[in-house]
Amino acid sequence: MTDERIETVVLAGNPNVGKTTLFNALTGANAKVGNFAGVTVELKTGHTFTAHGRKVRILDLPGCYSLQGGSPDQQVAHRALRGEIGEIGRPDLAICVLDASNLERHLNLALEVIETGLPVVIALNMIDVAESSGLRLDPQKLSEELGVPVVPIQANRGKGLVELKQAIRHPLPPAADAPWSTGSDVEDARRSRVLALCEIVARRPTAHTSTVSDRLDSVLLHPVLGWLCFIGIMLAVFWTIFSLSETPMGWVESGQIWLQDLVANSMAEGDLRDLLVDGIIGGVGAVVIFLPQILMLFFFIGLLESSGYMSRAAYLMDGVMSKVGLSGKAFLPLLSSYACAIPGVMATRTIDSAKERLVTIFVAPWMSCSARLPVYLLLVPMLLGGSEGGLVQALIFTAIYAVGTLTAFVVARVLRGRLGPEEIVHHFILELPPYRAPQWGYIFRHLLERAGAFLKKAGTFILGLMILLWAAQTYPKLDSEDPAERLEHSIVGRISQVIEPVVRPLGFDGRTGTAILTSFAAREVFVGSMAQLYHVEESDDETQTRQRIRERIANEKRPDGSPLFSPLAVISLLVFYIYALQCLPTSAVVAREAGSWKWAVGQFVFMSAFAAIASLVIFQVGSLLGF
Numbered sequence: 001m002t003d004e005r006i007e008t009v010v011l012a013g014n015p016n017v018g019k020t021t022l023f024n025a026l027t028g029a030n031a032k033v034g035n036f037a038g039v040t041v042e043l044k045t046g047h048t049f050t051a052h053g054r055k056v057r058i059l060d061l062p063g064c065y066s067l068q069g070g071s072p073d074q075q076v077a078h079r080a081l082r083g084e085i086g087e088i089g090r091p092d093l094a095i096c097v098l099d100a101s102n103l104e105r106h107l108n109l110a111l112e113v114i115e116t117g118l119p120v121v122i123a124l125n126m127i128d129v130a131e132s133s134g135l136r137l138d139p140q141k142l143s144e145e146l147g148v149p150v151v152p153i154q155a156n157r158g159k160g161l162v163e164l165k166q167a168i169r170h171p172l173p174p175a176a177d178a179p180w181s182t183g184s185d186v187e188d189a190r191r192s193r194v195l196a197l198c199e200i201v202a203r204r205p206t207a208h209t210s211t212v213s214d215r216l217d218s219v220l221l222h223p224v225l226g227w228l229c230f231i232g233i234m235l236a237v238f239w240t241i242f243s244l245s246e247t248p249m250g251w252v253e254s255g256q257i258w259l260q261d262l263v264a265n266s267m268a269e270g271d272l273r274d275l276l277v278d279g280i281i282g283g284v285g286a287v288v289i290f291l292p293q294i295l296m297l298f299f300f301i302g303l304l305e306s307s308g309y310m311s312r313a314a315y316l317m318d319g320v321m322s323k324v325g326l327s328g329k330a331f332l333p334l335l336s337s338y339a340c341a342i343p344g345v346m347a348t349r350t351i352d353s354a355k356e357r358l359v360t361i362f363v364a365p366w367m368s369c370s371a372r373l374p375v376y377l378l379l380v381p382m383l384l385g386g387s388e389g390g391l392v393q394a395l396i397f398t399a400i401y402a403v404g405t406l407t408a409f410v411v412a413r414v415l416r417g418r419l420g421p422e423e424i425v426h427h428f429i430l431e432l433p434p435y436r437a438p439q440w441g442y443i444f445r446h447l448l449e450r451a452g453a454f455l456k457k458a459g460t461f462i463l464g465l466m467i468l469l470w471a472a473q474t475y476p477k478l479d480s481e482d483p484a485e486r487l488e489h490s491i492v493g494r495i496s497q498v499i500e501p502v503v504r505p506l507g508f509d510g511r512t513g514t515a516i517l518t519s520f521a522a523r524e525v526f527v528g529s530m531a532q533l534y535h536v537e538e539s540d541d542e543t544q545t546r547q548r549i550r551e552r553i554a555n556e557k558r559p560d561g562s563p564l565f566s567p568l569a570v571i572s573l574l575v576f577y578i579y580a581l582q583c584l585p586t587s588a589v590v591a592r593e594a595g596s597w598k599w600a601v602g603q604f605v606f607m608s609a610f611a612a613i614a615s616l617v618i619f620q621v622g623s624l625l626g627f
């Protein structure tokens with residue numbers, strides 16, 4: 001009888017040894033990799049085929065240091081290895097991925113996995129790093145000593161995969177004995193076994209030479225220079241996002257205007273034409289324009305993550321973080337929230353302390369995510385009279401990100417105090433990985449995925465909203481020549497009138513209030529809504545209505561003739577977007593990760609109220625001061 005059951009192979013190992021890189025290489029997936037500990041926080045499944053064409057299920061586990069204790073992500077790894085995860089069952093084989101350049105630290109886990117009685121294959125990864133540091137390894141000897149197959153590989157180049165697949169072909173290698181684990185003090189026995197093994201299989205170069213990593217760290221971790229570099233890197237990122245994306249944005253915009261003109265000229269005047277030209281192409285286009293800049297932000301975050309700089313930033317922050325009652329480890333999830341709060345909230349699984357984890361989840365959405373970028377990009381140049389690019393904008397952007405981050409710290413401090421002391425104090429040692437070359441393939445595939453997801457959202461969800469909004473500002477119709485009167489008569493006009501008194505103290509008019517309301521569905525929608533709501537058709541001058549929305553809204557006036565978007569009103573609006581939580585998927589993930597809807601609802605109410613109050617205070621105080 002042939003065995004039709006698909007065998008399950010788990011990839012286990014310490015954090016940051018290249019498990020996910022190997023997983024991607026084996027399965028063709030593009031799961032998240034990065035050069036810091038704690039990138040993978042949940043199980044990932046994929047398939048590969050052995051040399052004989054046999055299908056095998058591969059599980060990528062979060063990294064763990066041992067099979068006891070640990071943070072929520074590490075416990076997932078333990079449970080998977082013990083076969084306690086229902087739908088997966090007991091794995092048939094474990095591939096222990098070790099960093100070959102650091103066997104002393106990584107063999108311990110391999111011994112523990114062998115002790116579980118699972119068949120084990122050891123993948124000696126990063127063999128390139130080991131070799132270039134002059135380390136001489138003897139995989140054959142290690143295999144004899146442990147009684148399990150040992151395969152040297154270099155996962156990021158796909159080297160050694162054929163041999164690895166040979167090792168996991170059917171029939172699987174038998175489980176090895178663990179003679180060291182019989183005594184009373186197993187941990188001690190394991191430790192001496194590791195030392196003995198390293199003696200036998202690894203020959204170190206004698207002198208320790210100062211590596212490039214060491215020299216870079218002496219600058220990047222320096223108490224003064226390190227901070228200067230951090231600020232410099234942030235500025236450079238924002239500056240590049242502006243200056244380099246002007247051109248591609250111009251292309252998208254010209255394309256949009258071309259399409260609008262094409263449709264406008266080839267269709268008879270009427271509702272359908274308006275819907276297509278202003279509602280759909282105008283509204284969705286206003287959002288899509290920002291795609292190049294969003295991708296650039298993801299690119300830079302990817303670069304920082306894969307080079308190893310992220311951990312350095314967390315290390316610098318450790319002192320600041322401990323003052324607010326968190327550890328440097330909490331800074332890594334916060335940093336990745338700059339891209340998107342959802343993976344950021346997930347990444348808090350690496351935090352051991354339950355209370356610290358809750359606090360980090362609570363404040364993570366205040367790290368300005370990529371969805372806010374379109375809003376900032378629309379508004380910030382209005383502060384500078386419409387000029388784009390340049391250092392001043394980069395400075396304003398850095399300030400925007402800093403405001404969100406600093407408020408998050410203050411709130412974290414207050415909240416941490418209220419949750420009371422932790423029963424068990426965890427001493428956190430931040431791991432500083434060596435600097436590594438980015439995996440360009442991964443980064444570019446990731447960008448493609450992000451672009452696909454963004455365009456899909458624009459083409460479905462945002463499109464739907466734009467159609468609804470268009471209908472709401474067109475119907476019910478009023479037989480009048482004056483577009484302003486027609487708008488007033490429509491559903492949007494009526495909603496605006498209700499909202500107006502609420503948002504006026506914050507510095508906005510009813511239409512901006514309506515745009516803010518629509519952006520509770522997703523922040524990017526704000527830009528599309530603004531493009532639609534401030535589109536007042538001047539019938540004889542079609543081109544004028546089709547200029548950039550920024551120029552259009554900059555010219556809007558209040559009834560008394562003063563500009564609607566005064567610098568103070570723009571700042572108030574920016575502050576609202578820094579603080580408001582307008583992302584349903586984030587709330588759903590928070591509810592899941594914090595284990596209760598109360599947290600998600602509390603967070604939503606708190607952040608939205610905070611945003612409204614902050615805007616109110618800024619606008620009122622600013623007005624009193626005469627701005």
Ligand SMILES: Nc1nc2c(ncn2[C@@H]2O[C@H](COP(=O)(O)OP(=O)(O)OP(=O)(O)O)[C@@H](O)[C@H]2O)c(=O)[nH]1
Nearest residue numbers: 015016017018019020021034038039040063154155
């Ligand atoms: N030089 C070198 N770098 C590698 C190799 N394999 C992986 N890397 C790098 O090692 C880093 C960590 O890779 P990941 O695959 O994210 O590691 P992981 O074990 O999944 O990490 P966690 O999910 O945090 O447990 C990345 O920067 C990779 O580019 C290798 O064979 N040689």
Ligand SMILES: [Mg+2]
Nearest residue numbers: 019020039040
């Ligand atoms: Mg991983």
